[in-house]
Amino acid sequence: xxxxxxxxxxxxxxxxxxxxxxxxxxxxxxxxxxxxxxxxxxxxxxxxxxxxxxxxxxxxxxxxxxxxxxxxxxxxxxxxxxxxxxxxxxxxxxxxxxxxxxxxxxxxxxxxxxxxxxxxxxxxxxxxxxxxxxxxxxxx
Amino acid sequence: xxxxxxxxxxxxxxxxxxxxxxxxxxxxxxxxxxxxxxxxxxxxxxxxxxxxxxxxxxxxxxxxxxxxxxxxxxxxxxxxxxxxxxxxxxxxxxxxxxxxxxxxxxxxxxxxxxxxxxxxxxxxxxxxxxxxxxxxxxxxxxxxxxxxxxxxxxxxxxxxxxxxxxxxxxxxxxxxxxxxxxxxxxxxxxxxxxxxxxxxxxxxxxxxxxxxxxxxxxxxxxxxxxxxxxxxxxxxxxxxxxxxxxxxxxxxxxxxxxxxxxxxxxxxxxxxxxxxxxxxxxxxxxxxxxxxxxxxxxxxxxxxxxxxxxxxxxxxxxxxxxxxxxxxxxxxxxxxxxxxxxxxxxxxxxxxxxxxxxxxxxxxxxxxxxxxxxxxxxxxxxxxx
Numbered sequence: 001x002x003x004x005x006x007x008x009x010x011x012x013x014x015x016x017x018x019x020x021x022x023x024x025x026x027x028x029x030x031x032x033x034x035x036x037x038x039x040x041x042x043x044x045x046x047x048x049x050x051x052x053x054x055x056x057x058x059x060x061x062x063x064x065x066x067x068x069x070x071x072x073x074x075x076x077x078x079x080x081x082x083x084x085x086x087x088x089x090x091x092x093x094x095x096x097x098x099x100x101x102x103x104x105x106x107x108x109x110x111x112x113x114x115x116x117x118x119x120x121x122x123x124x125x126x127x128x129x130x131x132x133x134x135x136x137x138x139x140x
Numbered sequence: 141x142x143x144x145x146x147x148x149x150x151x152x153x154x155x156x157x158x159x160x161x162x163x164x165x166x167x168x169x170x171x172x173x174x175x176x177x178x179x180x181x182x183x184x185x186x187x188x189x190x191x192x193x194x195x196x197x198x199x200x201x202x203x204x205x206x207x208x209x210x211x212x213x214x215x216x217x218x219x220x221x222x223x224x225x226x227x228x229x230x231x232x233x234x235x236x237x238x239x240x241x242x243x244x245x246x247x248x249x250x251x252x253x254x255x256x257x258x259x260x261x262x263x264x265x266x267x268x269x270x271x272x273x274x275x276x277x278x279x280x281x282x283x284x285x286x287x288x289x290x291x292x293x294x295x296x297x298x299x300x301x302x303x304x305x306x307x308x309x310x311x312x313x314x315x316x317x318x319x320x321x322x323x324x325x326x327x328x329x330x331x332x333x334x335x336x337x338x339x340x341x342x343x344x345x346x347x348x349x350x351x352x353x354x355x356x357x358x359x360x361x362x363x364x365x366x367x368x369x370x371x372x373x374x375x376x377x378x379x380x381x382x383x384x385x386x387x388x389x390x391x392x393x394x395x396x397x398x399x400x401x402x403x404x405x406x407x408x409x410x411x412x413x414x415x416x417x418x419x420x421x422x423x424x425x426x427x428x429x430x431x432x433x434x435x436x437x438x439x440x441x442x443x444x445x446x447x448x449x450x451x452x453x454x455x456x457x458x459x460x461x462x463x464x465x466x467x468x469x470x471x472x473x474x475x476x477x478x479x480x481x482x483x484x485x486x487x488x489x490x491x492x493x494x495x496x497x498x499x500x501x502x503x504x505x506x507x508x509x510x511x512x513x514x515x516x517x518x519x520x521x522x523x524x525x
Contacts, residue, residue, distance in 0.1 A: 088454060091454055095390045106517065133388060
């Protein structure tokens with residue numbers, strides 16, 4: 001599996017994790033290029049269908065990342081995101097998606113180093129899995 | 141005021157006793173109309189009707205195994221604004237539960253409605269019902285209700301209860317204002333009625349029936365029925381999960397879907413006024429289809445079939461009441477109820493929620509707590525895996 005380069009679709013909130021990604025970049029911290037970032041204003045606006053679409057289109061992993069608890073720019077969007085991720089995990093795991101494929105993290109705007117670490121760790125974990133079934137088969 | 145009542149059944153005519161009860165309700169000044177299943181004059185079919193003339197109740201057929209639509213959606217239309225009158229709505233338990241979910245979504249109000257819920261005898265699927273309903277309707281319903289209530293079962297003439305009804309572990313009208321008890325009641329002689337809310341108590345009190353204790357055989361009869369239903373349901377969950385446990389199996393399960401979205405139209409709790417799947421979000425560019433086809437060498441049309449079902453599961457499974465209208469509406473006989481209930485059972489349990497159970501219970505995605513579900517956050521903790 002060593003030559004498997006996964007695609008990870010990442011929904012980052014504008015205020016915290018996206019800013020952390022920026023900080024990691026300007027600090028010249030290396031992290032795997034497998035992460036494909038979609039900037040959203042808040043993790044609270046990540047509709048379950050965005051995650052489902054990414055998984056069905058062959059993403060090997062989906063990462064949703066926003067502000068730490070209490071730091072949400074919109075007060076509580078990240079708490080709402082946590083419930084949606086809980087809901088989604090209950091659903092997708094029933095259809096054979098491994099739990100590692102969908103992740104939620106909280107990375108503050110100043111955590112550039114932690115951001116790079118988490119991206120490396122997530123990529124490593126996905127690499128240990130097979131490519132997503134949705135990549136290989138015809139998805140109806 | 142009466143909390144309970146006994147209604148006498150004359151000449152073993154249960155349906156007539158129920159109709160007389162509904163007439164007594166409609167004759168009350170404060171009740172403007174009764175919403176109840178009623179036979180159509182032009183064909184041997186039973187559909188919900190809003191009835192203001194007590195004589196029209198002669199054709200009411202609340203025990204019929206017809207279940208063409210879930211009336212929760214209809215009651216939501218009748219109650220979304222004050223109508224100037226109060227409606228007594230005769231509903232099946234799953235219709236009550238769906239209505240409770242719609243009220244929570246502000247798509248219905250309980251203010252101008254008294255819900256009269258019956259112990260549900262179950263229903264046939266539309267296809268089976270159309271096949272079965274050849275006898276004169278009164279005799280047919282009587283044959284059905286007697287068979288169910290005497291314990292010989294609903295299977296007859298080559299039809300049986302729909303799988304949704306066979307798997308229904310909530311056949312009593314918990315959320316009704318007035319609940320009508322049939323199971324474990326000697327329905328050749330009587331019906332047992334219970335007011336479950338202050339509103340129901342007030343109305344029942346005015347009807348002048350004597351209080352009556354719960355028939356002694358009722359709890360046992362219900363316990364037995366519910367145990368059978370749970371056994372069927374759990375076997376159904378197991379079977380359905382095994383049939384859909386991988387993406388490939390799920391694709392096989394849904395392979396006959398033609399994206400007609402009838403299941404969404406028939407679903408009483410699919411609450412969006414306009415479904416995203418019929419908006420221009422899904423009017424893809426023609427060039428997009430070519431790109432998708434090139435990506436994998438072939439793309440199945442219509443596209444987005446799994447996407448649609450998985451999104452619907454994410455959007456409404458926490459509100460699913462298991463009425464089975466999705467399966468009823470499917471032109472290609474997909475076992476949708478089985479799939480949606482299997483997932484809903486798990487998603488509702490994850491939030492300690494039961495759709496339609498209580499009107500004051502917030503839907504899972506309407507609220508959050510500060511410290512909850514630590515297992516879904518982070519990527520390094522082993523427990524997160």
